[in-house]
Ligand code: SF4
């Protein structure tokens with residue numbers, strides 16, 4: 001653990017100013033699911049009172065959403081020490097079995113789910129775009145293997161705008177899942193470097209998944225992974241298409257609220273692009289905790305080991321929408337879309353940005 005992380009682990013204590021903002025702590029109501037409790041456990045590990053394996057499960061009860069980091073008035077960074085402690089756990093060989101299984105899948109198949117085959121419909125949609133162009137639409141593992149309909153819709157949206165683009169039948173792993181699971185380990189860097197090597201054949205990479213956008217635009221630079229292609233978010237790419245008129249829009253006048261993915265709003269500081277797209281097709285209202293203050297709505301990866309908590313996290317976000325009288329949430333993260341759609345409720349409809357653009361109905 002770096003000196004900076006050790007300092008944050010020791011200094012983060014009892015102020016609780018970030019307690020209310022943690023989506024997982026809010027969902028479970030457990031004190032252990034706060035950054036303060038995680039820091040306390042790690043400081044006891046650093047002092048030799050606990051072993052790392054005593055607190056390792058707790059390291060995986062954090063989404064690394066950065067809400068606490070943003071809220072911390074003293075500038076401490078719970079995401080940093082959590083990631084470093086995960087790397088340490090991997091290096092010491094004390095990862096929980098349920099995490100080891102996902103890491104092995106990432107190394108063997110490029111995705112934590114261990115899926116190797118594409119859905120037939122997606123395979124067909126991709127087949128129409130395998131020819132090399134300057135622009136690569138990078139779908140990401142969640143869309144490709146867990147929500148293929150979202151991947152097909154991303155392709156349809158770019159087709160609707162007349163974009164000349166490529167989609168890879170065999171897409172390399174960006175490395176975000178490995179980075180989340182074991183931090184900046186050599187295996188993570190190797191996966192990222194191999195991915196950059198393939199992506200550099202293109203001028204522009206449009207990252208459909210905000211999580212991929214963050215690693216392409218931030219982590220690759222920080223880890224000195226040589227990505228020379230220009231990476232842009234799918235939302236900013238769509239916003240440009242709307243503003244140039246390439247993506248024709250007819251406004252339905254329907255009022256919706258937008259679920260900011262923390263990866264876009266906090267990690268990349270992008271809050272307006274999706275709103276520009278939404279306001280071209282509907283009317284964007286705001287719910288509690290939006291923009292950089294956004295509250296995460298759950299994801300597919302953590303559902304692998306915390307399914308009940310993910311349901312509660314999504315339910316909490318749906319309540320936030322209901323709280324402002326909204327009946328429709330629009331998402332820009334395939335993982336949050338899946339998480340919100342899985343919630344057992346009928347009051348609030350969940351739309352992806354692509355569904356809004358394509359004018360598709362919502363069966364939820
Ligand atoms: S991370 Fe900052 S705001 Fe949160 S408990 Fe620690 S010191 Fe307080």
Ligand code: SF4
Nearest residue numbers: 022062063065066068
């Ligand atoms: S990063 Fe997010 S999930 Fe993790 S402790 Fe902070 S607020 Fe909670």
